[in-house]
Amino acid sequence: MWTSIASLLALLSSSAALNIILTNDDSWASANIRRWARRAPSRVSAADTMSMRFIADVGAPYFGHDVKNPDLFYFNGTPAAAVVFGIDILAPIHFGSNPIDLVVSGPNEGQNNGPFTFTLSGTVGATYTAVERGIPAVAFSAGNGTHRSFTTNTGDTSDPANLAAQVVVNIVRALSNNVNVSQERLLPLGIGMSVNIPTFGPGINCTSPPSTFTRLTGGATVNQITLDPTTGFPVANNLEARGVNANINGVRDDPGETPTSAGCETAVSIFSVDYDAPERIAVPIQRRLRKNIRADNLP
Ligand SMILES: *[C@@H]1O[C@H](CO)[C@@H](O)[C@H](O)[C@H]1NC(C)=O
Ligand SMILES: *[C@@H]1O[C@H](CO)[C@@H](O)[C@H](O)[C@H]1NC(C)=O
Numbered sequence: 001m002w003t004s005i006a007s008l009l010a011l012l013s014s015s016a017a018l019n020i021i022l023t024n025d026d027s028w029a030s031a032n033i034r035r036w037a038r039r040a041p042s043r044v045s046a047a048d049t050m051s052m053r054f055i056a057d058v059g060a061p062y063f064g065h066d067v068k069n070p071d072l073f074y075f076n077g078t079p080a081a082a083v084v085f086g087i088d089i090l091a092p093i094h095f096g097s098n099p100i101d102l103v104v105s106g107p108n109e110g111q112n113n114g115p116f117t118f119t120l121s122g123t124v125g126a127t128y129t130a131v132e133r134g135i136p137a138v139a140f141s142a143g144n145g146t147h148r149s150f151t152t153n154t155g156d157t158s159d160p161a162n163l164a165a166q167v168v169v170n171i172v173r174a175l176s177n178n179v180n181v182s183q184e185r186l187l188p189l190g191i192g193m194s195v196n197i198p199t200f201g202p203g204i205n206c207t208s209p210p211s212t213f214t215r216l217t218g219g220a221t222v223n224q225i226t227l228d229p230t231t232g233f234p235v236a237n238n239l240e241a242r243g244v245n246a247n248i249n250g251v252r253d254d255p256g257e258t259p260t261s262a263g264c265e266t267a268v269s270i271f272s273v274d275y276d277a278p279e280r281i282a283v284p285i286q287r288r289l290r291k292n293i294r295a296d297n298l299p
């Protein structure tokens, strides 16, 4: 994973510059995130775990910076730990007393669709941790899952990392356009966004996907385990199960992000970190429990 802090001056013409933390778990050398960091042309800092493999030996410090760029940091921890390190330790150094306006996680190498993946994804985990800290945050997960270094970026606009960076720029710009962050938050408290970008690559007829508003549920999958008939070992498969697709929250008429991002569309879902069941569902359950459990055990 890595976390970077960037001042996004050049993206914004009218409103004040944004203080942004960038984070990902695919290594700080990942083509996807380096490209996006370059589109944010001011100072950048990053923290990363995977990079330990490339740049540090056992016994190396738990965090450090790129030898060529003192503003890029790696951090040896989970994605959520890296973003918290960015929030608590790196941001005050880079932004002083100015607040962090946005955390951007990704673009991840691979999509993170549906509620099951939402809970286990490092990219989304860093995002909801930032939201829980009170900072607006957006996860970006790209369909192209090839793990590759920024040094393999062809520089062509059609390079999958550059196409994904363009989607990130467009969405961050749409989110921040005409918002004065000293007066208004980019997203309400407790709310974040998860964006799934379709697959870009050679031979795939998709370069500038339209954005579609989606919900996490709808065509989503959860794991099912079967036993491999040859080896006898358990194998995980994707199952489109009813529970993971129960549509309780969100905009009912929006399509699911899973089928949407499987085509040439960017799926834009808005989530909350309030995991309580809605009152209309919780209250009848409480009523039934109250009736059936001894009075001294429940209020
Ligand atoms: C943004 O809001 C601050 C605080 O109210 C104000 O000082 C500043 O002029 C505003 N910036 C713009 C570009 O309107
Ligand atoms: C992902 O991008 C890489 C680098 O351009 C490319 O080699 C690979 O074929 C792409 N994957 C897909 C599924 O298109």
Ligand SMILES: *[C@@H]1O[C@H](CO)[C@@H](O)[C@H](O)[C@H]1NC(C)=O
Pocket: 205, 264
């Ligand atoms: C590529 O997709 C566009 C629409 O997304 C379509 O109009 C065009 O015909 C497609 N081109 C090919 C070669 O399939």
